[in-house]
Amino acid sequence: MNHAYRLAALKVESDLALPDLTPWDGRATAEADIAFRLGAVPPGLEAPDRVEAIYQTRGREEYLLTLPGTGRILIRHGREVTVDVERGADPVNTRALLTGPIQAVLWHQRGLLPLHANAVVIGGRAVALAGNAAAGKSALAATLAQRGHETLADDICVVDVGAPGVTALPGVARLRLWRDTLDTLGIAPDGLSPALSGKEKFFVDRWSGCGAPRPLAAVVVLVRRTNIPLAIERLTGIAAVGALRDMVHTRRPASALGRDAAIFAAVTKMPASGVAVWRLHLPDDPACLSAAADQVLRALEQQQ
């Protein structure tokens, strides 16, 4: 193992460099909670329960992803990730896969709830900005970061509903921003490291915080469309629960891993424990980001 990182207060050891993650700053002798290893992965699981187009599962404990052009990745027990990389696979995209969907499956196996969300810190508490791909999560997080609200997690916000309250754990704290967003925010891409190959997405480090778990105050679900007015509305009851369930990261693999009942229990507990759920209607226009940040901050003030 060449590399050690911190992710959600856990120690991650890895054969591969994962520069998305924060370097490990704890005891050097601490045992790893999660290990990424390079090694051979069989083409299929033994007696799988589910066989889908690109993945298989067995119980909650095993998930095998087969991705031509990248290779095979096996996740076991929420602890061991074995990566069998194809010759010629792009290392930057492989890394993004490991810290993206593979990370989410790890959390499902570990019994935590990964939301498809950025997490920012507002008034000492975490706020998750949730949304499907292309909803504008990172762009809104960066807009809030420019106003001093540090980033707790990019793209995956891990929620722990096991404690008395509901907690958001620190995740990948390096924001990954697209070129259009950088232009909108007035950030030059010169010198930024690429977060993907063949695409103009870059790491931006300037807003990462100290990475401590925070009580989760709210989840703001972003719905981005062209030609809609900017608006924010509070969701309650079944609407809030449904909106949260739709924002669970890698939901279909999670279902294959037998997580449906636990996910339902978690998303039901969140509003009941005081997590406010908002829906932000976000016009597909970068010029609206600043006004959207205003609306989110105002809504959170009213909530308190």
Next chain:
Amino acid sequence: MSAGVWWLASYPKSGNTWLRALLSTLVSGKPADINRLSLLGGFAGSRSQFDNALGIDGAVLSRDQEANLRPRVFDIMAAQAERALYCKAHDAYHLTPAGEPLFPASATRGAVYVVRDPRAVAVSLAHYMGQPIDVAIADMDNPEALSGGSTRRLSEHLRQRLLRWSDHVESWLGAPFPVHLLRYEDLQVDPHAALGAVAAFLGLPSDRAAIAAAVEAATFSRLQAQERESGFIEKPRRAAAFFREGRVDGWRQALSPQQAARIVAAHGAVMRRLGYDGTLEALAAQERSCLPIG
């Protein structure tokens, strides 16, 4: 009705939305709502559909990986559907980099291919993209032409290969499953007959009353009014309005003779095959005299 996907395929700006509005009334029995057309069966180029079906973030894949996995998305959609899906598609019918048809026969029941005079498409495309008409004409003659898939932002639209306009038409008309050809101009001149034929092809209600209700709910002026009142989620930011003119021969004022000639020079063979030559004169005259909409 058994499941499977009917593709509602067209080059962009050829009347696909109008067809979906008409079909949505036929399928649901309720007047078309332009902001809920995806209920018919979605959009082949949708990123969220791709991510949800495969259980992975497509953004971390290379372009070739994304393209090679798209047929699996359609297989999954077809397998999970409880009724037939009517799914909008702008990609040409072509092979993925791995050599497999993008639209797999296993998921497909057939296609309605909507075609429109490329001279009118060029004008509409220019408005839609907020670009000069000459750029639209060049795009329509570019074998590498794409829709979606920007590298500067994560778009809700996946990268879709359009090919040249002529090649797009020929790719779909040569697809190895039943394809019903629908001319936009025929839909304008006699919407009841044109929609009746589509409904019969798709196995949807095609009696006179059902067709009349669908046509009535989706007149151009009604769609325009819906866009004015509640907006249209499929309108790009650059365009002033999606339902703009909807005329058969508006291109005659908008294109210079040189621009029209360039389109004919590039696509003349397919235009003639589709009747986009002398017969258009008669069509346009007929439209002016009897068109109830526009």
